[in-house]
Every structure is written in C-alpha cells, then in structure tokens.
Amino acid sequence: MPDSGDLRGVESTPRQDAQVRVFAMPPGEDATPTQIVQGFLEALTSDDPDYRTARQYLTREAAKTWRPESSTTVLSDGPGALVDSTDRQDTGSLSYTLTGTKVATVDAQQSYAPASGAYDEPVHLTKDAETGQWRIDTVPQGVVMGKSDFQRNYMSVNKYYFASDSAGTPPMTVADPVYVRSHVDPTTEMVRSLIEGPTTWLSPAVRTGFPEGTALRKGAGPLTPDDRGRLTVPLNDKAAEAGTGRCEEMAAQLLFTLRTLSPAVEEVELRAGGGQLCSLPRSGAETVATRGALDRPDHLYFVDDEGRLVRITAGTGDTEPAPVPGALGEGEKALRSVAVARDERTAAGVGIDGRSLFVAPLAAGSPLGEPVLHSTGRTEEDRLTTPSWDARGGLWVADGDPADPRLYLLEADADEPVRVRTPGLDGRVRAVRVAADGVRIALVVEKGDRRSLMIGRIDRSEEADGPAVTVLDLRSATPELEQVTAMSWAGDSRLVVVGREQGGVEQMKYVEVDGSTPDVPPPAALTGVEAVTASEDEQAPLMAHSVDGIVRLPSGAQWQKVTEGTAPVYPG
Template identity: 75%
Template sequence: MGGERVRRGRGTPARTVAYAACGAVLLAGCASMPDSGDLRGVESTPRKDTQVRGWPRPPRGHGTPPQTVPRLLGALHRDDADYKTARQYLTPEASKYWRPEQSTTVLSDGPGARADREPREDSTALTYTLTGTKFATVDAQQAYAPASGQYSELVRLVKDDKSGQWRIDAVPQGVVMGKSDFQRNYTSFNKYYFASNVDVNGSSLPMAVADPVYVRRHVDPTTRMVRSLISGPTSWLDPVVRSSFPTGTQLRKGAGPLTPDDRGTLTVPLNDRASEIGIGRCEEMAAQLLFTLRDLSPAVEEVELRADGGQLCSLTQDGAETVATRGALNQPDHLYFLDREHKLVRIAAGSPGADPEAAPGALGQGEQGLRSVAVARDERTAAGVGLNGQELFVSALAQGATLGEPVLRSQGKTEQDRLTPPSWDAQGGLWVADRDPARPGLYLLAQGADQPLQVRTPGLEGRIRAVRVAADGVRIALVVEKGDERSLLVGRIERSGPDEAGSSERTTVTVVELRSATPELEQVTAMSWAGDSRLVVVGREHGGVEQMKYVEVDGSTPDVPPPAALTGVKALTAAGDENAPLVAYSVDGIVRLPSGAQWQKVTQGTAPVYPG
C-alpha cells in the first residue's frame, strides 16, 4: 500500500590423529594449531587487529588431515555467511542437522581435544572430547550471559572410503570458541523496544528500552540487526516491553543484504503483515530501526519502510526523536551535590568553572543536613537522606518550598544499617532500600509522596547496599551484600494492578530475574547507569586492586576504553546523555572526566548526582 511520506591446524599416525583432532576443534571454533610436539589443547588466537578479516578456504584435493586441516582452521569463526565453508568439512548428514546459529559457547581459552581411545593407523573413525572452561554463552536470540563450569562435548570424525578424506559426522549444536576469537568476531549492538509498563513523567512519547545482542562483526550486521529487531525482544526483557512491528512481520522473502544508499537512506521491505498499519505505528517501527542502527557503519540517516509494493512511511534520525524518547536523549541541566554544610547545591552540567549555587527549595537552604540526595529526572523535585541515614525527605526544587515530615524512617541501629541513597524512575517514583538487618527491604514511593510500597524481590539473597533505576524505568541495578561479597545485580521491574479478588488495592511492583553484571568483581563499592544499557562500576576482583570500568547489563564488557584511573572513589554518577562527563567523589572532592581527558577537580563537596 502507499502512504504519506514523512521525513521525520612427527609425521606418524599419532601426528595424523593430532591434525584430525584439530579439525574437530576447528569446527568448534579453534583458530590456531601446533605443528610439532604432542597433542594438546588448541589455544584461541591472540586478539590483535579487530579490523583484520579472514576468508575461510574450502577442502581441496584428496589430502590427508595434515594437508587439509590448515586450510580449514578459520572456517568457523571467520567471515563466512551461514558457515558454508565449514559445512564442507562435515558429512552431508551432519551438515543437514548442524545448527551453528543455535548458540555460541565462549571458553576462557581455545577448546582442547582429547582422544577417547588410542587411535590406530588403520582407523577409519576417531572420537574426541572437546574440553574447556566456560566463560560465556550467546543463545539463539543472540543474548549474552556469563557462564562458568567445564565444557565437554563429543566430536566424531570418519574417513571417506573413496576419497580418503576425513569428515566430521557428529558435531555439537552451535559453535564454541575461545574468548579472544569471540571478541574479534562478534560485537554487541542495542536493539530497541518500547517500555510497556512505563508512562514517562511529563512526556507523551513512548520510552525506548535497549536490548543488547551479539552479532558477527563482518557478516552483514545491518541485515542481521534488522531481522533480530523484527523477531522481537530477548526472553529476559520481553515481559516489560512491546514492539510496534505487527506479529508475523518479517523481511520480504529474498530481501537483503540491506545497505543504505549514498544518501544514508535504508530501505526495509517487509512482508504483507505490515501492509495495513497506520502512519503513527509505522513511524514507531521506523524509530525502533533508527535507534537500533545508529551505531552501525555505514551510517543510516533515514529509514524507509515498504510493504506490498508501496511505501509505508519514511523517518529521519532527527524525526525519530519526535516519535519516541530514550534515556540517552535526556540532557541534564545541572549536576547536584552536597557542600561542606551538607546542603544541596548545583552547577550547570558540563561547566566545571561555575561556582555552586544553592538548589532552590528546603534541601538547598540547610533546614536538614543531608548525607545523600537524588533529583527527579525533570529536576522539579529532590529527595535527601538525613545525616544519620535514618530519615528520607522530599521537597520541591522551588523557591519557598518547605521540607515537611520525613516520608520514610529506618529503625537500623547504626548509620550503615539504615537508608541507601535514593533514586528516581521515569515515572517520578522514588526508590530507596532500608539496610536494617532486622527489617531489610526495597521501597517505592509514587511521585515521592505516596505511602511507601515495599517492592517484592523474590530470589534475592543478601542485603541491598545501593539502588539505581535505569532511565527506561523497567530495569534496576542493585549492589547486594552477601557475606563478604558485594555484587552488582540487574533486575527487571514488573508492575501489576490490583488483583481480581480485591485483596490488593495498590499496584504490585516486583523486581525479578536478578542477574550479575560483574561476575568477576567481588567487592562493588560504587555504580551508576552510564547509557541505555551500560553502567560504570568501581570494584575489586579477588586478590586484585580497585578499578573503575564499564559493564553492560548482560554481564559483558563493552569494547570501549575504561575510564581513567582514579583512587579513593566513594561515589560516582553518569548521565544518560553519553556526552555528559563522568563525575565522582574521591579523596580530591568532586572531580569530572570529560571525554578524552583526565580527571579534573571541580570543587569541594560530596554525593554528586545527575538527575535520576
């Protein structure tokens, strides 16, 4: 249909066995093979230039394994769409049933291969066990998850009677490779959906939520990301988001590869399931695509959606921001912190030379000394925890606003066993945790004023030490203390109305499926959201020193430089706007880290926060 266009791997039998084994390992993702010595684990290729592309070579002639294996070493994890070359090393039957896209298992080092019996020179079949230590997995939805434990899978090779060539006739589903090969061949991108249970405070636009997935870096990532977006969100995020693509929508049969033209316009042909949508829904679909494809190269400046032979709509990057919003689009006006007198003060965001000014309202006038603060995302309201950590106050950021009574009190016996610093969500809800060992809990106050609602946290083990809600309003980051460890966990926020039986008159809020974002850190001391799916964290590995790093919500490490080292970090904050400098409270007071620079002193003070 037509539509209105809107811009908006000793030469003895044992050696033969070694090469055959590496052939098996290759199909599981190895990248290098020893050409002398005993059989041993094949190590993953050291990570070098991530832009170097490898083209796999198919089997050739009637060579023995020592002749053929070196040609296939890169067949699995190099730039070969649909693993066509790798399949040539499988028997026809094995190739028919092998599903490489089903999963990717990442090992700390390359997979090792162990012969299950002593091979003979006249062997026509060889069975090997692939082994290694798990580091992570990527599932069929391309979702990443940290992993641990031992990997052990069987691979069987057979010798063809006619050609004398070795082929694999039993191989594990999916692929397996070393960490360095994975880092070189895969990259993470965010695809975007809309929050289904969040009404953004003060905005009629839907809130976009980032759903990180991993795709092969050089194998048509644009088309793969479009297909992944249309197929729907990953299972973890699905309960709290929606997609504007109608159920059953796919790329039109035969479409691809998708490439923007010389004007940066990407044409996306869809099947007829999308042919009857209205202009508003079409623009939301286009906005999802533009948010998803913004970091790909070549750049996509405009998306044109087509179906049933006609144009549905067209939308530009600038136009997408008028259709939907996302956390990174929210630019803070101010950076807030506490001065030496424990009053709330602020400076213009990104202006290190400005003198702090008292924040308007009671919290800036010193009526109550504060130890921590949070400012609502619209910068109209602020919340602060008193000096002893026992009481939570809320006040408007307006001249003449009064303080009023505390909205929540902790009964913890010591300051460290009382209230955490608070955090505001996209709906204007105020979140805080009580660290009282006798009555630990996570609380939500709608608009910062309603009766505190205790948030359900099924499966949570330990006490919450810090709380930060994502700008999208559907994810929450918690520092949880259990024994001697403090871990960073990310959970999904689910909301439901009063139950049908009428036993509950209030919305039920639950944080579910908590997962670790920093499995290698045992002591997390500070954290903040630093983008649509990224956090910045200060912590320490077992036996290590304190470090500051970026992490993704799925537990992976982004391929970006970590922040410059900073000692004695007690608190830090980052804005959704990636251009805003990182700010921390350290032994030097309030310091900031502009892009490409070193830490700079801002002023004396404590507890810095951007809105949120």
C-alpha cells in the same frame, strides 16, 4: 612527478576504516583427522556468511543437521582437541573431545550471558569409504571459539523496543543489547533481529511496533542506505496491516537501533504490500519516542560541607556550586546523600544519620515537611541507601536494616512508599539505581562479605489490594568482581562500576547489563572512590567523589578536581 600544469580540485571520498577479514580454508586433500578438526575450528572464526567452508569439514548428513546459529560458546582460550587414545585411524573411526574453560554464551536470540565451568564436547570423525577422506560426522550444535576470536568476530548492538507500561507520550524506548557478527552484513542482521522481537529476559516488560508475523520480505538482499542516507526496508504482507502511527514506531525503532551501527542511515522507508508504508527521518524518531540517552542534564548535584544540596551547571567548567532553591538547599536538615528527579523540579535527601528520607520541590520558599520514610537500623551503615528516581517520577530507596532489609518505591503523588517484592534476591540491597526507561534496575546486593551488581526487571501489576511492584529475574552484571563499592548508569545499556576482584585492587570499569565488557576504553584510574555518577547522555562527563573531593573526567583527559563535597549525582 609533473613539474608543470594547472592545479585542479578533485572530489574526495570519505575514508573507510580498514577491517581485517578472515577467510576460512577448505579441507586439504588427504588431510589427517587432526587437521580436519583444527581446520573446522578455525573455519568457525572466519567471516564466512553461512559457514559454508566449515560445513565442508562435515559429512553430508552432519552438514544438514548442524545449526551454527543456535549458540556461540566463548572460551577463555581457543578450544583444545584431545584424541581418544583407544581409537585407531585404521578402523576408519576416530573420536576427539573439545575442551576449554567457558567464559560466556550467546544464545539463539543473540543474547549474551556470562558462563563458567569446563567445556567438554565430543567430536567424531569417519573415513569416507569411496573418497578415502576424513570428515566429521558428530559435532556439537552451535559454534565455539576463544575470547580473542569472539571479540574480533562479534559486536554488541542495542536494539530498541518500547516500555509496555509507558505512562507518557511519546513512549519510552528500552535498549536490548545483542551480539552480531561484525563483518557479516550486521545491518541486515540487526534489522532481522529487531523485527523478530526482544530477548526472553526483556520481553515481559516491552512491546514492539512490528505486527505479529512481520519479517523481512523473502529474498530481500543486503540492506544498505542509498547515497542520500535512506535505508529501504522491504517487509512481508503482515506489516501492511500497520497504520501510519504504528509504522512510524517501527521506523523509530529501526533508526534508534541503527544509530551507532550504521551512522550513514539518515532516513528509513518501510515498504510492504507492493507500496510504501511510511518514511521517517532521523530527527523524526525523537518525536515518535523518547530515549534516555537523549535527555541532557542541566546540572550536577552534590552535598556541600554544610550538608546542603548544591549544584553546578553540567557540561561546563563551572566550579562554584550554588545551593538549590528550596528547603534542601537551605541546610534545614543536614544530608548525606541525595537524588534529583529527571525533570529537575523535585529532589530527595537522606538525613546525615541515614534514618530519614525527605522529599521537597526545588522551588524557592518550599517547605521540607515530614520525612516520608524512616529506618530503624542500629548503625548508619545499616540504614537508608542513596535514593534514585525513575522515568515515571517514582522514588526508589533501600533500607539496609539487617533485621528486615527492604526495597521501597514512593510513586509520584503517593503519600506512602510501598514495599517492592524481590523474589530471588539473596542478600540485602546496598545501592539502587533505576534506568531512564523505568524498566530495568541496578542493585548492589550484599551477601556475607561479597557485594555484587545485579540487574533486575521491574514488573508492575494490579492486584485486589492495589498495585504491586516486583523486581524479577535478577542476573549478575559483574560476576568477576567480589566487592562492588559504587555504580551508576552510563548509557542506555551500560553502567560504570567501581569494585575489585578477589585478591585484586580497586578498579573502575564499564559493563553492559548482560555482563559483557563493552569495546570502549575504561575510565582513567582514580584513588579512593566513594561514589560515582554518570548520565545516560554519554556526552556528559563522568563525576566522582574521591579523596580529592568532587572530581570530573572530561572526554580524552585525566580526572580534574572540581570542588569540595560528597555524594555527586546527575538527575535520576
């Protein structure tokens, strides 16, 4: 250590998070068949970009036909390998069976889906006559690995498209979550995935700014931003057909997609046909398109002990609620549940007995008017659910009458609600929440003694007798939960759910719309949760109604009581 001399300032560099990299080992000389199989399975969990090392465990022909990108099968534990007891090594031919219990699959579009059942796939080895080395000549397509390896190797990222029937300008973005390998150039992979188009489930409801046939220019190397945060994306000549407006849509999609994956990207430049198509800074993306998570709520709303709709300022320590202006805040009709439009100018409330749905402006002196919907369910439990507003100003609510369970939509400026078609829905709807994009809807569906969280896609069409609205392709987001008691959207593709597993205790957790569990800490435990609400703006605190009244969960803290009340909701 020097004991004299001048002090001099030095330039510091941003600290990079340390990442564990796993490198595959090639097959050893004279490796046994079991070592070959185990070495191959371990190579599948490495960060080898093109699985070059894994291919070294295969025969030349098998290496040519094996397509690791076709699928990923996730097992509860790593795959086991059982040798066929009837085979003998001295014959130069051995068969193994890969076994395990399936948890999920990721398809060729990188779309995640929960799975169950046994995994049982054959692997065959042969001994090369010339070299005397064992190699695999029959192998399942795709890759297979245990859950812990999958969580280390893959990450979930949202890519963004536009709602195909966006009524407003700018268009509304829709998140499409996919899984990519986290240590194998994820930025380039996400750009390529975005350009290739949305996943099959979401495709009918969205559009993209990229012209058909667009792809990264052949030979485009790893995409990285320069020292000014500009990411240059070279495209093939198909993209050269896009005008300025469409090019900016493409750039906005890239900026939204890369926002969390590559925070250093401050600007995107698109190039094609030998020149620049357009350039868009991050701030410009929000003028090109609207994203639900960017809409910050002004207030949190709930019902006080007098049955009135009241509110407190969102994102503050405010604990003194004030009645909303208008009839719903005056207590003319006692309410049990409420919903507030996303512009916070209109609200809806279900009467204390659950029979009637009222809609009224949040303006002083506005009348309540007649109810827009009635339920004839025999008990309060079998009547109207908490309503929910979509991005177009439509109001959704379900009638839980066991004799005729229905889902309704009251469009903006419409006098009568329309019945929403729900083909494939097996059970009755007990809770409804529409995503900010107006394309996806979350439903708690009851069948027998089970309540499941289902995600559906909203389809709007014009028919001879008028417009028709249908919820299609329902899929489970919480297959492990037996009883879902409350839920709310908590991000572009994330929900917060309260429920319990079979034989388990009540828990609160985050889930993705594809049924995967996000890599974020779960909310702190809370007792006796009756309702929960979150905003697509992930900076807004989680709110709930529990045995302690209205409580909130500030970031990095424990639950705190706010005030007395029930049925808390953010706008939407």
